[in-house]
Amino acid sequence: MSPRESPIAAQRARNARLLAQAEQLALADRAEHGGEELPVILLPANSRNTVELPEASRDAFLDRLRGTIAEAFSEAVRDNSAPMSAEADAARQDAGWALPASIPAMPDIIGASCGTCRGECCTAGGTHGFLHADSIMRVRAQLTDDGETVTAESLEARYASYLPARHYRGSCVFHTTAGCHLPRALRSNLCNRYVCGGLAQLTRALVSTGQTSAYVAAADSVHLRRLALVTVAGSRAIPLRDVN
Numbered sequence: 001m002s003p004r005e006s007p008i009a010a011q012r013a014r015n016a017r018l019l020a021q022a023e024q025l026a027l028a029d030r031a032e033h034g035g036e037e038l039p040v041i042l043l044p045a046n047s048r049n050t051v052e053l054p055e056a057s058r059d060a061f062l063d064r065l066r067g068t069i070a071e072a073f074s075e076a077v078r079d080n081s082a083p084m085s086a087e088a089d090a091a092r093q094d095a096g097w098a099l100p101a102s103i104p105a106m107p108d109i110i111g112a113s114c115g116t117c118r119g120e121c122c123t124a125g126g127t128h129g130f131l132h133a134d135s136i137m138r139v140r141a142q143l144t145d146d147g148e149t150v151t152a153e154s155l156e157a158r159y160a161s162y163l164p165a166r167h168y169r170g171s172c173v174f175h176t177t178a179g180c181h182l183p184r185a186l187r188s189n190l191c192n193r194y195v196c197g198g199l200a201q202l203t204r205a206l207v208s209t210g211q212t213s214a215y216v217a218a219a220d221s222v223h224l225r226r227l228a229l230v231t232v233a234g235s236r237a238i239p240l241r242d243v244n
């Protein structure tokens, strides 16, 4: 970085370099395997190791959840026909993103892309998992709609039962090598709606080209960590030889 270069400009320059490396590898992959030209998208990368979920993290999560559940139960069960929460709407609008109707397989493509990144956004989940009262009210309403009698204790026990034995060091308590250990219905509104800038870019690229495959590269602030060809049928990892 030159003395006058701002941190943002430096990060942009690094991203441009990392994207160029990914494009080079994608080109080599096409030369080897054939196929049409595809978008190449840069995503973040989680490069943490896993550890046993610390007892202190488990306790901190449950303590906090207990308070959040008490807050959610201080109100009557929500009418579930009401629109999604303001929190979820805001998250979606912030990202400027909506699931494109023109690509029915987009959830699978997103799943494979997030699998290549390994959940960098989940590292912000800490011992809360973004589970605010709003999300707990939604979960309570959904379970009640399903015919369950939901108490504060039963809900806490349900969340506790999904705490994993191991997770990524310092990340969300539910963040494991297999993805989020919580079933989607129990995740926060924010977790269920969030898309990062890279995924939004991937979506725009596929919608504008009409394609359903792309090369997705996962990089930290310095190195490319992973590259994969993502298609509706799954993803194929591409070795990073001669790059780093």
Ligand code: SF4
Pocket: 043, 044, 113, 114, 115, 117, 118, 119, 120, 121, 122, 194, 195, 196, 197, 198, 199
């Ligand atoms: S939304 Fe973005 S940061 Fe989060 S797991 Fe997916 S690709 Fe990674």
Ligand code: SF4
Pocket: 119, 121, 122, 123, 124, 125, 129, 130, 172, 173, 174, 175, 176, 179, 180, 181, 182, 187, 188, 191
């Ligand atoms: S609850 Fe799941 S989706 Fe949400 S931050 Fe934690 S691991 Fe990620």
